Amino acid sequence: MASLAFGRLPVWTAEAVLVCALTLLGRSEASFPPIAFVSEVPGDVSAAAEAFARVNDRRIFVITSSPLFQRLQRGPNRCGDLDSVRKLASVLIHEEAHVVKSASESDAYAAQLTSLAALGAGPGHPTYSEVRRSMRQTLSRRRPEPVRVMVMR
Numbered sequence: 001m002a003s004l005a006f007g008r009l010p011v012w013t014a015e016a017v018l019v020c021a022l023t024l025l026g027r028s029e030a031s032f033p034p035i036a037f038v039s040e041v042p043g044d045v046s047a048a049a050e051a052f053a054r055v056n057d058r059r060i061f062v063i064t065s066s067p068l069f070q071r072l073q074r075g076p077n078r079c080g081d082l083d084s085v086r087k088l089a090s091v092l093i094h095e096e097a098h099v100v101k102s103a104s105e106s107d108a109y110a111a112q113l114t115s116l117a118a119l120g121a122g123p124g125h126p127t128y129s130e131v132r133r134s135m136r137q138t139l140s141r142r143r144p145e146p147v148r149v150m151v152m153r
């Protein structure tokens with residue numbers, strides 16, 4: 001039983017984690033579309049997604065169960081993991097491009113990569129490479145029509 005009691009580490013709230021990314025961007029929450037937190041990845045969204053946007057919905061959905069968000073919520077110091085904060089910030093920029101500018105996937109990734117470079121993680125940085133890899137994967141499986149995919153667990 002002791003391991004259960006001691007295994008419960010404090011967790012930063014989702015809102016506190018979000019503020020880290022907004023602060024890094026020098027942006028207020030009000031300057032973004034409404035940001036909603038969801039704890040599970042919907043069946044029609046890539047299982048690896050950290051956030052998503054919907055057509056005809058002005059909200060950005062941030063997935064709090066993603067490894068990225070979990071890392072941020074469980075970090076010993078709030079906002080202390082710069083690489084993860086930067087990644088989350090760039091994810092917000094990506095989704096903002098979809099919601100505000102109806103950006104295509106390639107334009108949303110371009111905005112994300114530009115923001116990563118502006119935040120000090122440009123070409124050659126592991127986070128930049130990771131996002132470029134996701135971009136190539138996403139663009140290579142792009143379909144002409146949105147297709148709903150059921151995920152069996």
Ligand SMILES: [Zn+2]
Nearest residue numbers: 094098105108
């Ligand atoms: Zn996208």
